[in-house]
Amino acid sequence: MPTLKDVQLKIAGVKKTKQITKAMNMVAASKLRGAQSDMDAFRPYAGKFAEVLGSLAEKAGEEASPLLVPRTEVRKINIVLCTSDRGLCGGFNTNLVTAAKKIIREKNAEDTEVTLTAFGKKGRDWARKNGIAIDEEYLGVVGSRFDFSTAANAGRKLVERFLDEEYDEVYAVYAEFQSAARQVPVLKQLLPIPPIESAAEEEAADEDQPYLAEHICEPAAAELLGEMLPRNIYVQLFSALLETSTSEHAARMAAMDNATKACNDMIDSLTLTYNKARQAAITADLMDIVGGAEALKG
């Protein structure tokens, strides 16, 4: 049986924890808004980019760039694993790592060498602990507000190594932000660039001519495509990082919300225990007094 003092201390402790979780919840909520507005700001660029790229690829043909050609023998692949730098966000990183683990196991079964490009401390630490080679690591990106150049620099390295045949395939594992309550780990192939589905294709079908048919291209379409494809990787990477950042804040918000609720429950049940103990003490005192009085009457 804990004493009154013990219970009181415990309640005070839980209340302090609750203050912290509540504050973290609110910070995450405000960062989530920021990240979401970054995502919204990027959408027009990404949309236009995909549109032009799709129609250009159609015009120039598949053989226009080595980035489009799948390798016959895949010996070494790189996985870009996007995780958060910080914890306290529920199962967020575990889910991402599990997704990465799955593909690594599959690839290892095919005798393919796997290395990582780690965005975020949590994924890096996991890889270190499990002896998975890390080629590049970027900390302090996910969860903060980063520039496009961050994605471009990282993407450039991936493209260079792919062209040097250091990598035969490049994948990205990141958290797709579906809603504040739902973030799903996704695996996406970055290189070689999967056949580009053109959004314009369907629209163009109605008009009876492809979207870019009349465009004058300068330089020629194939060359233009060669310029744009590496940039496409940066765009994909940037979007993956934005999604992961937004998801991280959403996950942390939910986790901290749960924690705050758990604190409330705990405070309730502790208060009940405290009151019961207090009552018991009063009853015991009364019994003593009454017993004493009875004895004096004698």
Added chain:
Amino acid sequence: MAENIRLEIVTPKKSVVSEDVRIVVAPGTLGEFGVLVGHTPFLTTLKVGSVRYTDKNGGEQQIFVSGGFAEALPDKVTILAESAERRADIDIERAKSALKRAQQRMEEAKQKENIDYARARAALERALRRLSLVDAR
């Protein structure tokens, strides 16, 4: 006055310009080009430089772009750039220090025959363009 043409300048961070203008002049990789309303559909890459346009009130505007590409349609010009800044938004101090850094790096690169020379050059170019845009009245 002829009709106006829609100009959109978009970066990954935000939409910098979205307005109706009279004429747009942009730095294409194969040469500068001007676009008026009714232009033939046209697609090109851009080099580092400045996009100039005359807004519908006849005012001259300049926007720094760090390369990218442009699509011209009869009624619309879309410019996708990795970064684009209005004259007033250019951070002069930052550009100056970037210039210095790039020059230093180019000096170092010369001695070591580093492959980073190309990147330092590109950084230098960006800084110079930003600064010249601010100076040019």
